[in-house]
Amino acid sequence: xxxxxxxxxxxxxxxxxxxxxxxxxxxxxxxxxxxxxxxxxxxxxxxxxxxxxxxxxxxxxxxxxxxxxxxxxxxxxxxxxxxxxxxxxxxxxxxxxxxxxxxxxxxxxxxxxxxxxxxxxxxxxxxxxxxxxxxxxxxxxxxxxxxxxxxxxxxxxxxxxxxxxxxxxxxxxxxxxxxxxxxxxxxxxxxxxxxxxxxxxxxxxxxxxxxxxxxxxxxxxxxxxxxxxxxxxxxxxxxxxxxxxxxxxx
Numbered sequence: 301x302x303x304x305x306x307x308x309x310x311x312x313x314x315x316x317x318x319x320x321x322x323x324x325x326x327x328x329x330x331x332x333x334x335x336x337x338x339x340x341x342x343x344x345x346x347x348x349x350x351x352x353x354x355x356x357x358x359x360x361x362x363x364x365x366x367x368x369x370x371x372x373x374x375x376x377x378x379x380x381x382x383x384x385x386x387x388x389x390x391x392x393x394x395x396x397x398x399x400x401x402x403x404x405x406x407x408x409x410x411x412x413x414x415x416x417x418x419x420x421x422x423x424x425x426x427x428x429x430x431x432x433x434x435x436x437x438x439x440x441x442x443x444x445x446x447x448x449x450x451x452x453x454x455x456x457x458x459x460x461x462x463x464x465x466x467x468x469x470x471x472x473x474x475x476x477x478x479x480x481x482x483x484x485x486x487x488x489x490x491x492x493x494x495x496x497x498x499x500x501x502x503x504x505x506x507x508x509x510x511x512x513x514x515x516x517x518x519x520x521x522x523x524x525x526x527x528x529x530x531x532x533x534x535x536x537x538x539x540x541x542x543x544x545x546x547x548x549x550x
Contacts, residue, residue, distance in 0.1 A: 328420065348377070361374060402533075416448060
């Protein structure tokens with residue numbers, strides 16, 4: 301049966317060695333979302349793949365799809381955008397790795413998420429041009445959750461809809477902010493400034509994370525979002541430990 305050969309813009313989410321010379325490459329593509337492809341001879345071929353399967357680069361990937369096969373065949377790639385600065389600084393590397401892993405875990409195979417694709421590309425570009433900050437990481441988390449369909453409820457109690465003003469509670473079990481009547485025992489306290497920061501980041505998108513974070517309550521916002529993400533990603537993200545180990549902003 302003839303194969304369907306397509307060209308797709310892609311980002312490398314993960315590579316897994318297979319045998320002595322091959323790779324299974326997990327890609328995030330524009331138009332087709334997350335998919336896995338078999339790259340024959342990728343660990344030895346400099347002509348078809350070169351350095352194009354390194355993380356954080358934007359690729360033009362030629363893929364062959366055959367009916368009934370779960371893996372596409374990755375024929376060749378061309379690197380169209382590279383960010384060497386992300387691999388030369390441990391903090392940038394750690395944040396870019398976390399952004400990549402989070403996207404990989406939030407989406408399912410074969411579901412197009414073009415806005416999330418663009419978000420990850422923009423995050424790489426921002427990290428390549430500036431020092432990593434915890435505030436930018438929080439903004440990315442909120443935007444990635446939104447685009448993946450897991451946006452936390454922040455404007456009112458996620459359970460009863462009651463307005464929450466001033467200090468509040470963040471309850472990952474209920475999906476966002478909770479009033480004191482509805483909150484469970486695992487809800488995290490949020491001062492009014494932290495709740496306002498969460499709302500501002502959610503409304504402002506990724507660029508809201510470029511503000512000066514010096515006097516902002518980023519730490520409690522981070523705790524709330526980590527608890528929320530843990531509800532949807534049921535295992536530890538390895539890149540979080542790497543962020544901590546290299547001393548990058550958390």
